[in-house]
Amino acid sequence: MNPDDCDNGPALLDFDHITVSYNGKPVLDQLTFQVPHGEQVAVVGPNGAGKSTLFKALVGLLPLRSGRIRIHCKPLGAHTDCVAYVPQREEVDLRFPVTVEDVVSMGRYGRSKWRNRLTAQDREVVRRSMDQLGVLNLARQPIGDLSGGQQQRVFLARALAQEPHILLMDEPFTGVDVTTQEVTMRLLESLRAQSVTVMVSTHDLTLASERFPRVLLLNRRLVSYGAPKEALSAAALADAFGKQIFFTGDAVLVDQCCGPDEEHQHHHHEVQHD
């Protein structure tokens, strides 16, 4: 448990034949791939492909049934604050009496010991993170008073305040306003400059192919992984999406609405919170 490992530079992420099951059913089967230092990867695939599951396994929320994940060549759990994860908003209780600043400050809890007060440096990181995501003027507002997009930016600011070497974002572009999408894109650019390894799950195949150097196409197993052109080839898409995909000469249509289970849940949650 040496927190200094995070200072070894950007992280190499190594997935070695990982299998993750949920309620007894395997959701991810024998996934093997590596994310090089500072790479930005878009994770795409049909609903229920296991995109969120992959992230949850990586932060230790779901146990691995078999296989290994290594960060900086060390097993999962050896690092307490290397990985930051921005889940979909509906996973936290937004009626909780915390301000924006309180939430972002939580990003520093992994670094400073629990009982110690935040140092001046911690507070500066918190302030800078809020500033970068455009929520500094909301610092004293209760988190529940914010719009969905603003809340998302607060959680991104918190992830940034963790000063992670790996940042995972689950559908950051879904159901948010244009400002938030733009701020998120700018964040990705600045993270690239800082060589932070990033994995982003998205439903938007165009965004994945235009803005990310690497794409991971997932459907419970690894379908393809590499530069967008290769990873999102017609054959790979047909393999991953099956009947949800339709080829018309040059164009490729993918119907991602209303898949079997995952998407329905998203819609329910969004209705509740918006």
Added chain:
Amino acid sequence: MINWLLQPFAYDFMVRGLLASLLVGVLCAVIGCYVVLRSMAFLGDALAHAILPGVAIAYLVGANLMVGALVAAVLVALLIGYFTRSGTVKEDTAIGILFAAALSLGVMLISSIRTYAVDLTHILFGNVLGVSSGDLLLTAGISLGVLAVVALLYRPFLVISFDPVLAATLRMPRELLRNLLLVLMSLTVVVSMQTVGIGLVAAMLVTPGATAYLLTKRLPAMMVLSAAIGAVSSIAGLYISYYANVASGAAVVLTATFFFLLAFFFAPQRGMLSRMRGAYAS
């Protein structure tokens, strides 16, 4: 007036009762903030009833009733934690099962003790005037201990309550913290047994916290205000009990409920009236 205020405290047992009520009022109110925010009101009520078999057994073997209650409450709290650990049984289901089982066991044991009838009402509704010096010392010790743990572990408790996913990401010992919170709740319920009784402790856990929630924006402020409401309700309730000659626990709870209703209707932002005004304005 001063005479009116001081008169009850000419008696030592009233002074002890007041101190115990104050301690319990503050303790319940602070722990109650987590109970309100984590939606554990049902658990508070269940824990209160679950201590009955512990009390009965302690009575049977001639041990301190509070110690018996303590053992039973901690045991039930940890059992609830165990049953729900891997998500096999939902929490409210596990609580429902264990609560009923413990209560039944308690009733069974008590019905086998013929001379118990009088003491039982004290357990159900509290007997603040029967607080001995030893009881007061135990109450003070446990209260200060629980409050110290809450202060010390403020951040981890905040994170596991607000965002369990972040807690996992930061590799906090979530199960340990969750069980610890359950144990702290059990301790709170047990020390409340004597002043408000197990029938009403759930109200003391929830009402001040819910009132403070309506009036504050941050958890520390909510805890302080909740504690103040708990303390004021305890003192006011005791006076009402003394002068109107009614059960002290009930008077304390009704005072707290009065504060809640005030906040519910008149809170600046979350109150009913300002919401209605907001609805008309827009």
